[in-house]
Amino acid sequence: MNRKSFGSTMKHLLARVILPATAALAFAAQAAPPLKIGYSDWPGWVAWQVAIDKGWLKEAGVAVDFEWFDYSASMDAFSAGKIDAVTMTNGDALVTGAAGGKSVMIMLTDYSNGNDMIVAKPGIKSLKDLKGKKVAVEEGLVEHLLLLNGLKKMGMKESDVTLVNAKTNEMPQVLASGDVAAVGAWQPISGQAMKSLPGSRPVYTSANEPGLIYDVVAVNPVSAKQRKAEWVKVVKVWDKVVKYINDPKTQPDAVKIMASRVGVAPAAYTRFLKGTKLLSLEEGKKVMAKGPGFGSLYGSSKVADDFNVANGVYKSHQDVDGYIDPSFTDAALK
Template identity: 55%
Template sequence: DYSNGNDKIVGAPGIGSIRELKGRKIGVEIGCLSHMLLMNALAKNGMTEKDVTLVNMPTHQAAQTLASGDVAAIVAWQPNSGAALELVKGSRELYTSADEPGIIYDTLAVSAESLLKHRAEWSKVVAAWYDVIDYLNDPANRDEAMKILAARVGVTPEKYATYMKGTRFLTAGEAMKIFRKADGFGSVYGSSAITDKFFVDNKIYKENVNIPRCIDPSFTRAYLKGKK
């Protein structure tokens, strides 16, 4: 799946656009994907990090940071981004991950050792995941699904339903399209390459990752073949 709005840049009251952040302070957990989302938003508005002042902020403190009045905006993911919007009256979304689909993918990653030893078991996990996606996509299951998921994170089903809108769950067929090798955020290869560069540039780790070696579409491909 990929984030489709749950990751947000939230402006303080009186801030109505990304461009209005020029020369202002922004609370963000530096080095996290929220930071990358901010860089993307700035670039799309003809700006860079040099045009703003970044205030390193633990993501779970996003709501309190925005309420303090010390920053003009915060960058965070749900439930922290939503909490900031609720706590600070007059705040608003300035930019979200829905504005750049594929900038933040969620994946299942396993060690090479586990993959070699338990490939058949991991195939079952992948098949189970796509069964879950089919279940979630059936409107008849919506109420039950919200109850199950909400209970896992301790919120009401109604609240969790608002989170669901901010994540784009991919069917196996849709996933195979993003598994194609291409540049840009429409491919998990392209998106991972951009993210990898961001992490190296921000010294999260030193050396670039060999992206093609880290992605294996064969499990999803085999699942689709078995469904025919």
Template identity: 55%
Template sequence: MKLFKFIAAGALAFAASLYADKPVLKIAYSDWPGWTAWEIADKKGFFKKHDVNVKLEWFDYGPSMDAFAAKKVDAVGVANGDATVLNATGARNVTILINDYSNGNDKIVGAPGIKSIKDLKGKKVGVEIGCLSHALLINALVKNGLKESDVTLVNMPTHQAVQTLESGEVSAVVAWVPHSVNALEKVTGSKELYTSANEPGIIYDVLAVSQESLMKYKDEWAKVVAAWDDVVAYMNDPKNKKEMVKILADRVGISETQYAKFIGGTRFLRLSESVKFFNKNDNTYKSIYGSSKLIDDFFVKNKVYDKSVDTKRYINSSFTEDYLKSAK
């Protein structure tokens, strides 16, 4: 028995040493549900299941992109439009995974007395200029017969949405959860005017990996993609709902009750679901290629950056497709 225990302990130590010698993939993640969900991969052992050594690093959203641009991490959870911005400004990256698409959690919230998007004509709107919230606002204005020039934009960091709306200085704010939901709950009489559910695909949320790390550790990143499929499978199982909400709420630092209210506004995707959005021939928001190109055009037009990027070059569907082939 002692010999067996000695051999078993030795085998475990050897396995641990092999795992420790594997490259450490650093992923920056933040408080959007589709990225916070990486916490589940860590807490439930899905990274270890796929034998990949991942270190998750928590940031506010803007600083997460700054950390990626500064090469302090290997990958970052971003919206597809912000992956475009990073590429345009020198932080070369490749999208290897679609985590989700926003299905209502990005919201335009009107101040008391504002009942519709059309009511914003001639009014001030708080929005983080040059990010996808800005694009969502323009989409809403156009669909309601208005132009960007019909409103006055007030540049607002998204995490300041509540205090900006409370100030009374703007007639609406554009924000994602939890800030959008907080604005609705804390500003009495505020109203949801328009959301990402009105234009599914305008915001995909992705894992963007540095070109350097992807070239070195392609096989390891494939394991990360496989771990994500386990995350969503776990989330989809009703018996895990309570534990899932607790993991996500604890990471963000809000109550489980509050978190449960808005998690449905993010459409989490298993790989078998996300693969259909990797359609290079679709130029609409129904494809990440079409969405990214439309957002790229928007950013150039609004002088977020000067020159269009080749969006097809930095979106790689092979990780999802290869996993699905191997799973058959």
């Protein structure tokens, strides 16, 4: 049919107008960009690699691009609007938000259960032995908070040690240099620090402070609101990931996938997993209930907020409640 005959009847005229418009709408729906999530080298976040490799997100009907970063770079990319969401600690969500990169924590992946460490040189057996000595931490980050909480438990204060500010990824070299008595770092960097100085050992870990450091998926508030149905699908996949990793029958395959992502041997990665308490959605829902103390994401985040203000990480207290939205986890469990 040529153009002339196509336009000769109302039926064909309508077809010219309606059908292309319908096709355009369908194309627009299909062309919605994938959700972009930044993730980095932490067992609770590398766990997403299982879902990626298994194709579970696609099966769930959601398009997601996971982008690999160094941790600090992932938060920078989120703040710059280059990604829709980022995996980070609850405390760092507040830090990023205070600097302008607001987010909403829609789910928990885990809490650190030993992988965050204060690693001391040979001869030092406890935090008390650090009195009057130099300790390297990346000031304002979670190991700094871990150290301060540990010192407080020992009846000590920050002024009892001399803090040396250093990048977390440099801690193995810092400890090996002999200039400090201890360093703060998380796995795998804490493990590398112990290898760099034979005889060094952890004298305090996040296993002593369960709930001090929660790990979350934090989403840009606009994306969270406009694409909530898609984010709920992402959250729902998490339960499948946790079950696959924790099941003795499938754990070897899961560990192989995760170890491959970060370039370490599976046997080594199994040890990293032991220091990370992966949280199912049901467990995460309980933690997202309001309450004081480390048993609640709200209580833990309030501790982090107080720490951040006291240490000049940012000036004004953050509205902790505004950073947490349990409705995504609740919806995924229905």
